[in-house]
Amino acid sequence: MALLTPNDLININRQLQEADSVVQKVTGLDIKDVCQALYGTSPLSEKVGIVPVTSGNGIIGNFSASLHAITQYFGFDSFVTDMPDVSGYYEAVQNGAEIILMADDHTFLAHNIKNGKMANNQPCTGVIYAEIASRYLKADSKDVLVMGLGKVGFPGAAQLVQKGFRVYGYDPDARLLKRAVSDLGVIPLDPANPKKFSTIFEATPCANTIPEAVLSENCVLSTPGIPCAISEELRKKYDVQLVAEPLGIGTASMLYSVL
């Protein structure tokens, strides 16, 4: 499980605002509109209790504070509990939380205790970054490339297939590539015979995963992957529209999905 670092989360508000403006440029919608289009829901200041969790690698600096800023940005009424773990959960419910947000090293969940709905950050992140990619106004075809078919990438690829795109995919893990081919009808990208794409979705924990051969002028790269899949030099060379943000877009997808 690739864990965030406090450094990834510095000035999350600025990172979220910058990502939102790229999303608007690429799709004509802001992140809230994309969430509303995906789930048919919109927030009405629901109370969100953010509970720090000390298990495993422990509390990540800036994580709870970032979730506090992110939930406010998307119109929720949120608070971070003073206590962590079980006592924090108790405190959140006692203080009227309708939705619980908390994460250990393996699972980051949103649980709406009023309607019972629960969301997992990995599929929710894949789905929203894929949805943003699928709404690129200047896409020149229905072909899309997915790099990384793991816990975030596979649900994203499924979303693109479901929306009728021709999905090319690659993952060095042969089992995962095989699963995407058999379950989703993904077309394995032939690294020896690459083609250019105007729309790319990436979800890997590696840098430089996008070969220059697949880039086209002004293409969209929608990626939650950390570190970034493309160097700033290559991004500038092709004027790539980069949609990348460390926590907020995926969290918004989780919250809208449990309303």
Ligand SMILES: NC(=O)C1=CN([C@@H]2O[C@H](COP(=O)(O)OP(=O)(O)OC[C@H]3O[C@@H](n4cnc5c(N)ncnc54)[C@H](O)[C@@H]3O)[C@@H](O)[C@H]2O)C=CC1
């Ligand atoms: N920005 C956000 O909101 C979020 C970001 N993440 C990040 O997304 C990334 C992916 O997370 P998971 O799907 O949970 O990880 P995962 O380990 O389940 O999947 C990553 C996949 O990438 C593949 N991969 C590695 N190098 C590759 C390459 N060169 N080309 C194609 N595929 C390659 C691996 O074989 C693996 O199957 C991680 O960096 C994680 O930290 C995860 C959740 C939210």
Ligand SMILES: N[C@@H](CCCCNC(=O)[C@H]1CCC=N1)C(=O)O
């Ligand atoms: N237990 C810690 C939070 C641990 C979060 C680990 N998960 C990630 O880093 C995932 C979530 C989105 C991107 N990566 C705390 O409460 O401070």
Ligand SMILES: [Mg+2]
């Ligand atoms: Mg995000």
